[in-house]
Amino acid sequence: MGHQMAYQSLTRTFQRLHHFAHLGAIASWDQAAMMPAKGNEARAAAQAELQVLMHQLITAPELAQQLRSAEQENLDEAQRASLREMCREWRQANLLPSELVEAKTLAASRCEHAWRSQRKNNDWQGFLPNFREVLRLAREEAALLAEANGVSRYDALLDKYEPGMRSAEIARIFDDVKSWLPGLIERARAKQAGETVIRPQGPFPVERQRELGLEAMKLLGFDFDGGRLDVSTHPFCGGVPEDVRITTRYRDDDFAQSLMGIVHETGHARYEQGLPRDLLSLPVGRARSMGIHESQSLSFEMQLGCSRGFLQLLAPMLRRHFGDQPAFDADNLAKLFTRVEPGYIRVDADELCYPAHVILRFEIERALIDGEIEAEDVPALWDEKMMAYLGVDTRGNYRDGCLQDIHWTDTFGYFPSYTLGAMYAAQYFATMRRAEPGLDDKIGRGELEPVFGWLRENIWSQGSRWSTDELVRRATGEALTPAHYRAHLEARYLG
Amino acid sequence: MGHQMAYQSLTRTFQRLHHFAHLGAIASWDQAAMMPAKGNEARAAAQAELQVLMHQLITAPELAQQLRSAEQENLDEAQRASLREMCREWRQANLLPSELVEAKTLAASRCEHAWRSQRKNNDWQGFLPNFREVLRLAREEAALLAEANGVSRYDALLDKYEPGMRSAEIARIFDDVKSWLPGLIERARAKQAGETVIRPQGPFPVERQRELGLEAMKLLGFDFDGGRLDVSTHPFCGGVPEDVRITTRYRDDDFAQSLMGIVHETGHARYEQGLPRDLLSLPVGRARSMGIHESQSLSFEMQLGCSRGFLQLLAPMLRRHFGDQPAFDADNLAKLFTRVEPGYIRVDADELCYPAHVILRFEIERALIDGEIEAEDVPALWDEKMMAYLGVDTRGNYRDGCLQDIHWTDTFGYFPSYTLGAMYAAQYFATMRRAEPGLDDKIGRGELEPVFGWLRENIWSQGSRWSTDELVRRATGEALTPAHYRAHLEARYLG
Ligand SMILES: [Zn+2]
Ligand SMILES: [Zn+2]
Numbered sequence: 002m003g004h005q006m007a008y009q010s011l012t013r014t015f016q017r018l019h020h021f022a023h024l025g026a027i028a029s030w031d032q033a034a035m036m037p038a039k040g041n042e043a044r045a046a047a048q049a050e051l052q053v054l055m056h057q058l059i060t061a062p063e064l065a066q067q068l069r070s071a072e073q074e075n076l077d078e079a080q081r082a083s084l085r086e087m088c089r090e091w092r093q094a095n096l097l098p099s100e101l102v103e104a105k106t107l108a109a110s111r112c113e114h115a116w117r118s119q120r121k122n123n124d125w126q127g128f129l130p131n132f133r134e135v136l137r138l139a140r141e142e143a144a145l146l147a148e149a150n151g152v153s154r155y156d157a158l159l160d161k162y163e164p165g166m167r168s169a170e171i172a173r174i175f176d177d178v179k180s181w182l183p184g185l186i187e188r189a190r191a192k193q194a195g196e197t198v199i200r201p202q203g204p205f206p207v208e209r210q211r212e213l214g215l216e217a218m219k220l221l222g223f224d225f226d227g228g229r230l231d232v233s234t235h236p237f238c239g240g241v242p243e244d245v246r247i248t249t250r251y252r253d254d255d256f257a258q259s260l261m262g263i264v265h266e267t268g269h270a271r272y273e274q275g276l277p278r279d280l281l282s283l284p285v286g287r288a289r290s291m292g293i294h295e296s297q298s299l300s301f302e303m304q305l306g307c308s309r310g311f312l313q314l315l316a317p318m319l320r321r322h323f324g325d326q327p328a329f330d331a332d333n334l335a336k337l338f339t340r341v342e343p344g345y346i347r348v349d350a351d352e353l354c355y356p357a358h359v360i361l362r363f364e365i366e367r368a369l370i371d372g373e374i375e376a377e378d379v380p381a382l383w384d385e386k387m388m389a390y391l392g393v394d395t396r397g398n399y400r401d402g403c404l405q406d407i408h409w410t411d412t413f414g415y416f417p418s419y420t421l422g423a424m425y426a427a428q429y430f431a432t433m434r435r436a437e438p439g440l441d442d443k444i445g446r447g448e449l450e451p452v453f454g455w456l457r458e459n460i461w462s463q464g465s466r467w468s469t470d471e472l473v474r475r476a477t478g479e480a481l482t483p484a485h486y487r488a489h490l491e492a493r494y495l496g
Numbered sequence: 497m498g499h500q501m502a503y504q505s506l507t508r509t510f511q512r513l514h515h516f517a518h519l520g521a522i523a524s525w526d527q528a529a530m531m532p533a534k535g536n537e538a539r540a541a542a543q544a545e546l547q548v549l550m551h552q553l554i555t556a557p558e559l560a561q562q563l564r565s566a567e568q569e570n571l572d573e574a575q576r577a578s579l580r581e582m583c584r585e586w587r588q589a590n591l592l593p594s595e596l597v598e599a600k601t602l603a604a605s606r607c608e609h610a611w612r613s614q615r616k617n618n619d620w621q622g623f624l625p626n627f628r629e630v631l632r633l634a635r636e637e638a639a640l641l642a643e644a645n646g647v648s649r650y651d652a653l654l655d656k657y658e659p660g661m662r663s664a665e666i667a668r669i670f671d672d673v674k675s676w677l678p679g680l681i682e683r684a685r686a687k688q689a690g691e692t693v694i695r696p697q698g699p700f701p702v703e704r705q706r707e708l709g710l711e712a713m714k715l716l717g718f719d720f721d722g723g724r725l726d727v728s729t730h731p732f733c734g735g736v737p738e739d740v741r742i743t744t745r746y747r748d749d750d751f752a753q754s755l756m757g758i759v760h761e762t763g764h765a766r767y768e769q770g771l772p773r774d775l776l777s778l779p780v781g782r783a784r785s786m787g788i789h790e791s792q793s794l795s796f797e798m799q800l801g802c803s804r805g806f807l808q809l810l811a812p813m814l815r816r817h818f819g820d821q822p823a824f825d826a827d828n829l830a831k832l833f834t835r836v837e838p839g840y841i842r843v844d845a846d847e848l849c850y851p852a853h854v855i856l857r858f859e860i861e862r863a864l865i866d867g868e869i870e871a872e873d874v875p876a877l878w879d880e881k882m883m884a885y886l887g888v889d890t891r892g893n894y895r896d897g898c899l900q901d902i903h904w905t906d907t908f909g910y911f912p913s914y915t916l917g918a919m920y921a922a923q924y925f926a927t928m929r930r931a932e933p934g935l936d937d938k939i940g941r942g943e944l945e946p947v948f949g950w951l952r953e954n955i956w957s958q959g960s961r962w963s964t965d966e967l968v969r970r971a972t973g974e975a976l977t978p979a980h981y982r983a984h985l986e987a988r989y990l991g
Contacts, residue, residue, distance in 0.1 A: 020545035023538055024519045031522055035530075039722035040739030043518055043776075050515035054549075227534035244535030281538075 007070035008080060011087055012283065018058055019282040023241050025051050030246040033233040056102075059094040079285075082466045086284035093161065096149050097142060105142065105411075108134045113410040125380060125399040132409065133376045136369060139413050143370050155370040158414035162291040163421065165468050168367055171417050174424070175360045177483045183390060185487075186353055189341045189494035198336045201319075201328040205256040213256065213322040214249060214263040220314065221267045221301060222453050223247075224274050236262045238269035238298075242281050245270040256323070257338070261302055268301030269294060271453070275461025286464045289472055291415065293460065295422025296429065303352055303423065304430045304489070305452060307338045310444030339493060343391040345401035353494055356423065357390035362406070362416040370413050379403050425473060427486040429456070432477040502565035503575060506582055507778065513553055514777040518736050520546050525741045528728040554589040574780075577961045581779035588656065591644050592637060600637065603629045604906040611905050620875060620894040627904065628871045631864060634908050638865050650865040653909030657786040658916065660963050663862055666912050669919070670855045672978045678885060680982075681848055684836045684989035693831045696814075696823040700751040708751065708817040709744060709758040715809065716762045716796060717948050718742075719769050731757045733764035733793075737776050740765040751818070752832070756797055763796030764789060766948070770956025781959045784967055786910065788955065790917025791924065798847055798918065799925045799984070800947060802833045805939030834988060838886040840896035848989055851918065852885035857901070857911040865908050874898050920968060922981040924951070927972040 025048060032044055068091060071084050112131035119128045139158070146157035155168050215230060228245035240246030247266035249259045272288060280286025288294050305311050312334040319329045327333065341351050347358035365382055368374045374382065383403040387393045395402035408415055434440050437451045444452070459476035466472075473481055520543060527539055563586060566579050607626035614623045634653070641652035650663050710725060723740035735741035742761035744754045767783060775781025783789050800806050807829040814824045822828065836846050842853035860877055863869045869877065878898040882888045890897040903910055929935050932946045939947070954971035961967075968976055 017545060020542040021549075023542035024523050024546060027526055027539075028519050028522050031526060035724065037721050037723060037739060039719070040736070043736055043738040044522075047515040047518035050512055051519060054516075224534070226532050228532060229530065241535070241538055243538040244532060 004075040005071075005080075006074075007067040008074050008076060008084060011064070011067050011071055011084070014058060014061075014064065015087055015090075015284060016282040018055055021051060021055050021058075025055075026239060026241050027244075027246075030239040030248075033235070033237065033239070034231040034246065034248055056094065056099075059091060064091055065095075079466065083280070083283050083285035086287075086465050089164065090284045092149070096146055098145075101138065101141060101145070105135075105138045108138055109411040113407065116404070116407070116410050120400055120404045123398070123400040123404070125404060128399075128404060129376060135410060136376050140370060140372065143413075153371060155367045155414065158370060159417065160414075162415050162418050163469065164290055165470060166290075166292070166417075166421070168363075168417075171363065171421070172367075174481070174483050175356075175363060175417075175420075178356055178420075178486075179360060179390070181487060182353075182357060183392075185490060185494065186341060186343065186357075186391070189353055192495060193336075193341060196336055198340060199326075199328040199330075199333050200337075201256065201323075201326055203254040203256075205253055205323055207251040207253055209322045210251050210253075210256050210259055213318060214260060216318055216322075217260060217263055217315075218247075218267050220318075220447070220449070221264065221271070221305075222449065223267050223270055227274055228270055230263065236266060238266045238273065240273075242273040242276045242287075245273045256319075261306060261338070264306040265298040265302040268298035271301070271456070272297040272461050275457050277462055277464045277466075280464055285466060289460075289463070289465050289467075290469050291418035292421035292425060293469060293472070295418050296425035297422075297456065297460065299423045300426040300429060300452075300456065304426050305444065305449070307335075307352065307493075308441065308444060309335055310441045310446075312338065313445045314447055341494065343393050345387075345393060345395060345398070346405055352423075353490060354391060356420045359416050359420040361386040361390060362408075365403075366409070366413045366416065421481070424481060424483055424486040427489040428473070428477050428479075428481065429459070430489070431485040499570040500566075500575075501569075502562040503569050503571060503579060506559070506562050506566055506579070509553060509556075509559065510582055510585075510779060511777040513550055516546060516550050516553075520550075521734060521736050522739075522741075525734040525743075528730070528732065528734070529726040529741065529743055551589065551594075554586060559586055560590075574961065578775070578778050578780035581782075581960050584659065585779045587644070591641055593640075596633065596636060596640070600630075600633045600906075603633055608902065608905040611899070611902070615895055615899045618893070618895040618899070620899060623894075623899060624871060630905060631871050635865060635867065638908075648866065650862045650909060653865060654912065655909075657910050657913050658964065659785055660965060661785075661787070661912075661916070663858075663912075666858065666916070667862075669976070669978050670851075670858060670912075670915075673851055673915075673981075674855060674885070676982060677848075677852060678887075680985060680989065681836060681838065681852075681886070684848055687990060688831075688836060691831055693835060694821075694823040694825075694828050695832075696751065696818075696821055698749040698751075700748055700818055702746040702748055704817045705746050705748075705751050705754055708813060709755060711813055711817075712755060712758055712810075713742075713762050715942070715944070716759065716766070716800075717944070718762050718765055722769055723765055725758065731761060733761045733768065735768075737768040737771045737782075740768045751814075756801060756833070759801040760793045760797040763793035766796070766951070767792040767956050770952050772957055772959045772961075775959055780961060784955075784958070784960050784962075785964050786913035787916035787920060788964060788967070790913050791920035792917075792951065792955065794918050795921040795924060795947075795951065799921050800939065800944070802830075802847065802988075803936065803939060804830055805936045805941075807833065808940045809942055836989065838888050840882075840888060840890060840893070841900055847918075848985060849886060851915045854911050854915040856881040856885060857903075860898075861904070861908045861911065916976070919976060919978055919981040922984040923968070923972050923974075923976065924954070926980040926983070 028044060028048060032041070036044060068084075068088055076084060108131070112128075112135045115131055116128060118124075140154065143154035143157050146160070147154045150157055150160065152160065153168065159166060159168055159171075211230070218230060219225075227243060228240065228247065231246065231248050232250055233248035234250060236247075236249045238245065238247045247263070247270050249262045249266065251259045272294060276288065277286050309331070313331045316329050316331045316334060320326075323329075328337070339352065341353045343354050344350065347355070347362075350358050361383070364386065365374070365379060369376070369379070380399060380403055384394070384396050387395045387402070433452065433455050436455070437443070440451060443449075460472070463472055467475065470480060523539065523543060527536075531539060563579070563583055571579060603626070607623075607630045610626055611623060614620075635649065638649035638652050641655070642649045645652055645655065647655065648663065654661060654663055654666075706725070713725060714720070722738060723735065723742065726741065726743050727745055728743035729745060731742075731744045733740065733742045742758070742765050744757045744761065746754050767789060771783065772781050804826070808826045811824050811826045811829060815821075818824075823832070834847065836848045838849050839845060842850070842857075845853050856878070859881065860869070860874060864871070864874070875894060875898055879889070879891050882890045882897070928947065928950050931950070932938070935946060955967070958967055962970065965975060
């Protein structure tokens, strides 16, 4: 231990950061789920003060030397992994000059604020000047990070959400998807054209939807002694691993959106609840990447939640909470939850169309950050790609086109995570089915522990101990491949 | 402004403290009202980290010099008051060596933890060793504070909750009360002996109690855009002035406890919501004292809430939420809410018996801290005073005697605030009635703005600008006197 002085000192600093982050996370959840309107100004000031403090802590001059010293100390393998993740967090916080961080925050806040009305008003021209400034600063950030990390500019931003992932790899995978996805969508739609789907008849009282959601969370193993379900405008999974707060929103004419939203967030939540308890206060104890996080929510929502077996469990639950309806037949639910209908909006997209929305955004944002196109080129590219990938005409419709997402008021490099998550999830379930014969029958009988056990052992309990690539290889025996994703989609939509 | 460098620097430091306190307050509310059990350990660690940080900020060496320098700066009257309150907060945090603070925290936590079962088991002998240690440390703290502030030891602790108040003054006032209270209790009971009181018949469904409580809060002017009502085991008023969180608890066999609890906490809440907005981030913008805070809750609960006029407003609300009952007649409600029955327990005591419980505790804790008695002398004194003031026999019944309150596991000097608050409240309403003829008729017609307006102008908006004595003189034209309190009680219980 005498030979770990720098490492121990770093550990203490990161634990302090963890404690402050706890208070920030609870205050954020409260802001979204509980806080009345007039609390906003004081809350924003308090959160900003906390951010300043945490930034001071992680940019304290002595950390650089401690990180160098710790490299020379006698650390075991787990401590080396922990040090690697500390370094990573430190670099993210220390590479950017504070003036750039401030300028980015200001530009993002201005852009987002105006976007809220510009989107409603279909006002791309109004959005453009703010967007140019956001893009200019994002490129500046990307250039700085790229130089320091020895990667391309887009890859430098991507790395914030998908450590170690490169856009060339993503492009290779997405090009594969593009080669079969439009055809698959077409065939699935042709197959579904002859089907009859019965729509559930509302109203579905909010209190019963909530009870149904809680029952689904229980079935999915959510630990209610270590978390809660509440309501917010934009559903999310927040709080802290020891106390995970998920939210949903209810519409009394539709139960499916809130229910599947809860199933999705429960996947995120179980990842957090299953992270290694003894390492929670350190970066190495946290979720590996946004893509891996999304792979958990999509394992729950898409792989498990929309599976035939799970819908057999759901049918009697729906009848219990809402009374009997022909729509609640498991066969009909399967049709309902796998209906393919290309549309404008990413967040409303079905499982099969979703990756097209993501690939389009990836291609555009990568070209934007790498300087191959300019802000004003976005709408034409958007129209072209929507037509090519989904056969949807978005010309002149900015509201439901390139103005629909909040991301680009602030964030570039995040979109790939959604579809990487879906692919990881398909790869996990292919592995599980190999290891566990009759898995789908077990799911249909409510025996979900084989799924949870596999995810717990292979993903949740691993935190950030391994690189993403290593984590996936250890769990599935191979690197990320779109093959399992394709097989899953073909089986579900053509099978 | 160039001549206010130290003052401005202090202002910035106290604003930072204010922002951190905001996060701590929301996290505390969450802990009591929202947090699931397994969140406790991480929350406690995060809160402790925040306390360490805030203690570091307020004990930073440069503050002492800045406070001295600011005294010499060219400040206006409001800034002088602000500086006075900063000094006060700084002194509270800087006078005690950190080893003593830590020893106190440890002893209190041990004493409180054991007390939870010792109280249940009537185990005074088990409690005594822990209590002796808590007392020893409280005396040590009192001696240090007393020497620094030039006051007696008990007064030094009292000053934390009632700045500027002295125990000699309290003793003078309480001796006056003791001279007439037992006789008044006796006469009130004789008068009530012949009355018939109809008890309300439950159950009172929790959801309807909640709606009734929200309606009462609305009637009492609570700003729901700047606060919430939730549930916790121990009701309190928390959060921050910009976002006040009050709590209650419900029993379905009794609506009165939760309803009057909500009325009480709403009084605390409106004080917080009415504090001067431009000064909230500084000590001078906060509540004046615990006694003044309690004077707001008791203005709402006792002066207003149990008044004939308010009960006339309440009667139709009760009928609307619970259906009609003979018990909901305003005359019967008045009898119900002013029923006098001496008992063991302070928190269950009625308005008339309550001060006896407080005076007894004040006399005992003052003698303990000033070294006139020892820990083992408490039960005999308790028995003697309970018999003398309330005619209640507590011999051998520690559970419902000297072990009933949590305060003495940690806190000495707080009890007087409860009864000082009741007296201030009586004095306010005497002043209001002089200024506003027909006030009680207006209350009965639901015109409560004269009450709120008086409190807003004279108390809420004043924050800590004046000393308590000055605040009360400005508001009522005289220093605190028990005369109005006695007149109020005689009018209500003998009138
Ligand atoms: Zn998600
Ligand atoms: Zn109170």
